Every structure is written in structure tokens, then in C-alpha cells.
Amino acid sequence: MAGGMSFTFLHAADIHLDSPLVGLSGEVAAQFRGATRRALAALVDLAIERGVAFVIIAGDLFDGDWKDYATGLFFAREAGRLHRAGIPLCLLYGNHDAESVIRRRLQLRDGVHAFSARKAETIELPEWGVALHGRSFAHRDTTENLAASYPSPVAGRLNIGVLHTALDGREGHAPYAPCTLEQLVRHGYDYWALGHVHRHEVLHEHPHVVFPGNLQGRHVRETGPKGACLVTVTDGSIGQVEHIPLDAARWAVAAVDAAGARRPDDLAARARAVLAPLVGEAEGRPLAVRLVLTGAAALPPALSGDPDYLAAELQAEAAALGEAVWIESLRLETGPPAARQTGSRPDALGRFADILDSLPDDPAFRARIQAEIAALHGRGGVGPALEAGAAAPGLQPDETDEAIRAARVLLLGALAGEPDREPDAAP
Numbered sequence: 110m111a112g113g114m115s116f117t118f119l120h121a122a123d124i125h126l127d128s129p130l131v132g133l134s135g136e137v138a139a140q141f142r143g144a145t146r147r148a149l150a151a152l153v154d155l156a157i158e159r160g161v162a163f164v165i166i167a168g169d170l171f172d173g174d175w176k177d178y179a180t181g182l183f184f185a186r187e188a189g190r191l192h193r194a195g196i197p198l199c200l201l202y203g204n205h206d207a208e209s210v211i212r213r214r215l216q217l218r219d220g221v222h223a224f225s226a227r228k229a230e231t232i233e234l235p236e237w238g239v240a241l242h243g244r245s246f247a248h249r250d251t252t253e254n255l256a257a258s259y260p261s262p263v264a265g266r267l268n269i270g271v272l273h274t275a276l277d278g279r280e281g282h283a284p285y286a287p288c289t290l291e292q293l294v295r296h297g298y299d300y301w302a303l304g305h306v307h308r309h310e311v312l313h314e315h316p317h318v319v320f321p322g323n324l325q326g327r328h329v330r331e332t333g334p335k336g337a338c339l340v341t342v343t344d345g346s347i348g349q350v351e352h353i354p355l356d357a358a359r360w361a362v363a364a365v366d367a368a369g370a371r372r373p374d375d376l377a378a379r380a381r382a383v384l385a386p387l388v389g390e391a392e393g394r395p396l397a398v399r400l401v402l403t404g405a406a407a408l409p410p411a412l413s414g415d416p417d418y419l420a421a422e423l424q425a426e427a428a429a430l431g432e433a434v435w436i437e438s439l440r441l442e443t444g445p446p447a448a449r450q451t452g453s454r455p456d457a458l459g460r461f462a463d464i465l466d467s468l469p470d471d472p473a474f475r476a477r478i479q480a481e482i483a484a485l486h487g488r489g490g491v492g493p494a495l496e497a498g499a500a501a502p503g504l505q506p507d508e509t510d511e512a513i514r515a516a517r518v519l520l521l522g523a524l525a526g527e528p529d530r531e532p533d534a535a536p
């Protein structure tokens with residue numbers, strides 16, 4: 110290898126092109142629509158600007174079978190831009206775009222190398238001294254240890270393994286192409302360009318084992334900056350791995366301490382303090398925030414008993430911070446029992462609160478709530494499923510408790526809903 114030679118490459122994964130972003134409606138949905146396309150275009154822009162040697166997409170470029178050819182044509186346009194800039198694209202298919210999943214297809218044009226699903230395959234880029242090894246998914250449910258079939262490293266090359274895997278299990282991700290970190294570290298490659306897990310993670314250095322995370326968050330459980338890894342190679346060894354945000358719209362979950370807030374402007378000020386830094390980090394991107402009001406049991410009934418008003422006040426506060434800032438949803442959390450609103454009240458409301466407090470422990474009641482939520486899921490009415498490919502869309506583990514908590518706050522707020530007599534409650 111030439112002394113002092115340095116170059117960069119881009120490692121991306123889980124682009125889920127044209128994935129419907131879940132949990133939004135109306136104006137927000139319009140702002141978020143097309144975000145996966147804009148993120149892919151941003152990846153290509155970055156590759157060209159930085160003059161990278163090559164680009165890797167480690168699976169789930171597509172979200173599933175195309176609705177029509179527009180998805181494939183958009184990809185063809187972006188791949189063409191890379192090719193005309195002289196940048197090869199190495200593409201691996203994962204569970205979402207396995208051979209058996211995508212029925213419509215377009216031929217790949219020059220400059221795009223797709224890894225075979227039959228067996229592990231090596232792509233050599235001699236001008237960079239690089240050998241890339243990879244194997245695509247033939248089927249969605251690939252439970253074989255694919256990494257075990259990857260070839261030994263090529264002597265005298267920088268060896269990169271491209272693999273779509275959940276390793277030995279990652280929360281919220283289907284356990285496809287299982288393998289262990291130790292197995293990858295021992296294989297003899299310099300860099301493992303992984304995909305499938307949507308959160309960016311550097312699991313090991315020298316050799317590097319890296320998930321770039323997805324390129325664009327698709328729902329409120331995929332929060333914060335999303336993008337790709339720009340990797341610097343100097344004299345045939347891996348140097349810096351820099352995660353660069355390329356998302357075109359962003360999600361966040363933020364807690365606002367509502368305890369002791371007596372008036373709308375007080376609560377709005379607390380929300381502003383939490384939202385402002387998120388708006389700053391989003392750098393002008395559309396931003397959808399789930400707000401969790403902790404200590405909501407202590408809110409005066411004028412606020413907790415009128416969820417539409419509460420949500421509108423907080424949305425108005427968000428709008429004051431940026432024109433593309435939305436409250437995705439508002440969750441009311443009552444906090445631990447000791448902090449609860451009615452405490453030792455001996456009256457009917459206090460006894461009703463005690464009954465409500467016992468419900469989370471009642472298996473029959475839990476089962477009914479779960480059935481209701483499952484029915485809503487079935488109609489597509491409630492939040493996102495797990496990273497698709499997992500079990501059928503179903504309950505999130507925390508959803509039942511969350512629903513019971515929220516119902517408690519709403520019920521008690523509404524029942525106690527006489528005008529707020531707190532001395533500091535201004536008109």
C-alpha cells in the first residue's frame with residue numbers, strides 16, 4: 110500500500126426508502142413525508158462533497174415490496190449521481206428487502222454492486238486496497254449465522270465485512286442472522302459494516318464493529334440525530350469513525366416536570382425550557398416531540414381535566430419556538446403513588462382514586478385494557494409496531510400501564526372539575 114495514502118468511505122444502513130412515517134397526521138405528516146428520500150439524497154450529496162472512495166449500504170435500503178416503480182426510480186436517480194461522480198456503491202439486502210420480499214425490481218446500473226444471497230461474496234476495489242465481503246438475505250426470516258460463511262480476510266487488503274444482523278439479540282429488533290460480537294472480532298477483518306439495528310453504536314474498535322443506525326427516524330421510538338458513518342482509512346488501517354446526521358426530519362421524547370405548575374403560562378414556560386434545546390439541535394428540520402408530563406397528578410383540574418386545551422397550549426408553545434415544531438402526543442404521568450393527587454382524602458373522590466390505584470394490579474382489568482389497545486392497533490389507530498419483521502404489530506410493553514395512568518389523571522381531573530380555587534390561579 111502506498112505510504113501516507115488516506116481516503117474515506119461512507120457506511121449507511123436501514124434507509125427504509127419510502128417507509129411511511131408512523132404516528133403523524135395532517136400538516137405534520139405532510140412535512141415528514143418524503144423524509145427518507147431527502148435523507149438518501151443527503152447521503153449522496155455528502156459522498157460527492159467529501160469525495161469518498163465508496164459507499165456501503167448494509168441492508169434495508171428498501172422498506173418492503175414497492176407500491177409502484179417510483180421507489181426504485183428514486184433510488185436509480187441517486188445511484189446514478191454517485192456513479193457519475195465515480196463513487197461505487199456496495200449494496201446488501203436485509204430482511205426488509207430480501208429477494209423474496211421485493212417482487213418488483215429494476216436492473217441495477219453500472220456502479221452498483223449488490224452482494225449475492227446465494228453465498229458470501231467478495232468485492233475487490235484494488236485502487237483503494239480494499240476487499241468487501243457480504244451476503245444478502247434470500248428471505249426475510251434469515252436465522253442462519255451468515256457471518257460464519259464469510260471468507261477469510263484477503264492478505265494485504267483492508268477487509269470490510271458487510272452484514273445485516275441483530276448480533277446475539279438487540280431490544281426491539283428481530284433476531285436475524287444471529288452471531289456474536291466475539292465471533293466478528295475474531296474473524297480477522299478490519300471493519301464490520303453492520304445494519305439492522307436502528308441505533309448508532311460502535312461495539313468494538315480495531316477491529317471496528319459498527320452500527321450506523323438508520324438514516325432517518327421513522328417514528329417516535331427512533332429519536333435524535335440519524336445518519337451515516339464517515340470512516341477515515343490511513344495507511345491501510347481504520348482511523349476516525351464520525352457519525353454524521355443526514356436525517357430530514359427528527360423525533361424526540363421529552364419529559365416536562367408538571368408538579369407544582371398552577372397556571373397555563375407556568376406549564377408552558379417549563380415546556381419551553383425543555384423544547385428549546387431540541388429545536389436548536391434539529392437545526393431547522395421538522396421536529397415531532399412526544400411530551401411526557403411527569404407529576405401530572407398535581408396539576409389543577411382546570412388543566413388536567415381538559416386535555417384538548419392542555420395539548421393546544423403546549424402545541425402553541427412549540428409553534429412559538431419554530432414553524433416546523435410539533436407535539437406528536439402528550440402523555441400524562443402521575444408518578445409514584447405517594448405523590449398522587451387525592452392522597453388521604455376521605456371523601457368519595459378519594460375512595461374512587463383508591464379504586465383506580467388498585468387497577469394496574471388487577472389481571473382481569475389489564476387483560477381488558479390490552480384487548481382494547483390491541484383492537485386499536487388492528488385498525489392502525491395507535492403508535493408504531495416494533496421494528497417490522499418482529500412479531501405482528503402488537504402491544505409495547507409499557508403501553509398498558511401508560512394507558513391506565515393517563516386514564517387516572519383524566520378521570521380525577523374531570524371529576525374534580527369545579528373551577529380552580531387556588532389563590533394564585535389567575536383568570
Ligand SMILES: [Mn+2]
Nearest residue numbers: 169203204305
Ligand atoms: Mn433490518
